[in-house]
Amino acid sequence: VSLKREGGSFHIKVGDVDSKIDVTFPYQLNVRKEISIGNLKLSWNGVNFEHIGEVKEEQVKLIEELNSFLEEIRSIDIAPIIRGFTKPIFSKATPGPYPITEDEIANEIVSGGGYLEGKVHSYFRKIFGKSFRSFTPPGSTNFYLRVMEEDNAVAVDLVNEGFGENQVIYILAKLLRSGTKTLLIEEPEIHLNPNTQREFVRVLHEMVKKEGKRVMISTHSEAFVSSILHKVATKKISPKEVVFYLCEKKGKETAFRKQEVNEMGQIKGGLIHFMRKEIEEMEELILGPKGKE
Structure with missing residues (x-):
């Protein structure tokens, strides 16, 4: 996929086939191009493939493989910067295929016979040492999301807990x-102290x-x-598993520079621009302000 100010293009290369479709956005999937792969004739709109005429049984798998990337795109979700739960009570409803609002995520958690809720509880407990459960009053269509300390039998509405726990529940539900x-x-670190961030990294890796x-x-x-680099250094994460x-930012552009990570958990260049201020302050804390003995 190539994106430009005025539009973009979809490009595919399979064997001897090298084809491109130029489009403008928003794209309504209304441009189609005929391509041939061996004896198989296909109609392509830049996103999915449809066969033209009869198709043999052995060609069905090829069509499925060509369309598999679309399923990969559908399996990508996002936990936006504005997330979490702002109210104590929710009404039961059927969640949509791509939940994003707090009501949709809350209903996603309690649907499915408690499977997702149990998963969220298990990982949440590993991070915070607390229980997470939903509660539905008898005869009601409303429900609550609640958190309870391990050594305390009092359940507290999630909205009344710290926002760090709140937004982590949202992330766990999305990911699971x-x-x-x-x-x-x-920004997964929102409202989490450094120790909790390290636990969150451990659980994300798990x-x-x-x-x-x-x-x-x-x-x-x-x-x-x-914390991620420490896990690389201690052989819990391979350098090949993380990028x-x-x-x-340079003028009106943002440059993405890939960083090389070795098996010692060290990054070539040390992410110096990212961590420079912390290093300077740590040096002054240990050695004293510059210019003073």
Whole structure:
């Protein structure tokens, strides 16, 4: 896919086939192009393929493989910067295929016979040492999302807990949905102290391994980054399993620079622009202000 100010294009290359469709946005999927792969004739709109005429049984698999990337796109979700739960009580409703609002996420949690709720509770407990449960009063169509301390029998509405816990519940629900394979998370460290951020990193890694998920994170947290690097250094994460990009604004553009990570958890260049101020302050704290003995 190529994006330009006026529009863009879809480009596909399969074997000897090299084809492109130029479009303008918003694109209504109304442009089609005929392409041939061997004896198979297909109609392509830049997104999906449809066969033209009769198709043999052995060609069905090829068509499915060509359309598989569309399913990958559908499995990508996002946890936006504005997230979490702002009210204590919710009304039961059928969640849509791509839940985003707090009501949709809350209903996603309590639907499905408690499977997602149990998953969220399990990972939430590993991060915060607390229980997470929904509560529906008998005969009511309304329900509550609640948190309870392990050594305290008093349940507290999630909205009355710290926002760090609140927004983590939202992220966990998004990531653990059956329809999500990849989750884009903006600022996962919001309202979390450094120790909790480290626990969150540990749990995210566990979910990637056990649940078969992928995460893409944008962060300004040195604690979050250093925690991931520590797991690389201690052989809990392979350098091949994680990729870092340093984003720098240059004029009207943002440059993405891939960072090289070795098996010691070290980044070539040390992410110096990202962590420079913290390093300077730490030096002054240990050695004293510059210019003074």
